Amino acid sequence: METTNKLKDINEVLEFLYKEFPNCFKAKDGIKPLKVGIFKDIAERIEGSEQVSKTQVRQALRKYTSNWRYLESVTQNEFRIDLDGNQAEKIEAEHIEHAQKALEESRAKRAKKPAPKGKRPFVKRDGAPREGGSSDTKPYKKRPFDRNKGDDKRARVNSKPAEAPVKRTGKVELLPASEVKVNAKVKVKLGQTLVNATITEVNKDEVFVELVTGMQVKTKADSLYFI
Known part of the structure; x- marks a missing residue:
């Protein structure tokens, strides 16, 4: 039976890019913005490769360029680089602005993630810690239900103003x-x-x-x- 060296995992495809183009792709340190049209250059270089496909390269690029380290590099460098690490075109102001916005959105999503389960010790109703819990845990106190306060809370939730629609400046036309x-x-x-x-x-x-x-x-x- 004939074996194949085709890569399947996206991280393996990234490792392939690190090894194949070491002056361009970096795992952590030394990341720099890629030239516009880098996918086409990669596709030409790996033409006929039995390890990766164009679809896999496209997926790997999507992951690589959405990483916060890469986005930071767009905001901190003046020029992009090609596959050989040579200086390419200058980064435009709108590209920097877009990268900064993407970074802010990424950090906001990370901040909203709930804390991992199992970090907060459980306590019994009498205040004693359950098995495996901390002995200095504060006793559980049941708060009395305030019907009026509850109604006020529901009212505040229901009265939350609707988000304003996104405004766009200028006339936008669909591409024929x-x-x-x-x-x-x-x-x-x-x-x-x-x-x-x-x-x-x-x-x-x-x-x-x-x-x-x-x-x-x-x-x-x-x-x-x-x-």
């Missing part, structure tokens, strides 16, 4: 099918936000774009707009 071409500069809709991007591949109904941070995203033609 005839303009959905490789290398076209577009805006792609991600949630309620329009982000500048470049079309890297068109495969029937699927369109692959590269964001200003270098992240690879798969989308549909009806999510693309004129810049």
Whole structure:
């Protein structure tokens, strides 16, 4: 039976990129922003490879460029680099702004994560710690129910003002099918936000774009707009 060296895990694909392009991809220290269009360069270099596919590379790039270390590098460097580590184009102000916003959102999500279970010791009703609990745990005290206070709380929740819709400046026009071409500069809709991007591949109904941070995203033609 013929064996294959095809990589399956996304982390293994990243290790492949670290080894294949050591002057460009870094695991931790020395990370620098990638040149716009780096996916195309990688695809040309690994043409015919039996280890990784273009789809896997695209997924690996998405993970690499969404990492907080990479986003920080976009805000701290002046130029991007190519596969050989050579200086490429200068990072534009809007790219830095986008990276800063992505960093803030990532940190906000991390701050909202609940504390791991099992960290807080349980206590019995009489205040004595359960087995394995801490002896200096404060006794459990049942608070009396205040019906009026409860009603006020529910009222505050129900009276929470609705979030204002996202406002966009200027007129935004949907990109016509005839303009959905490789290398076209577009805006792609991600949630309620329009982000500048470049079309890297068109495969029937699927369109692959590269964001200003270098992240690879798969989308549909009806999510693309004129810049």
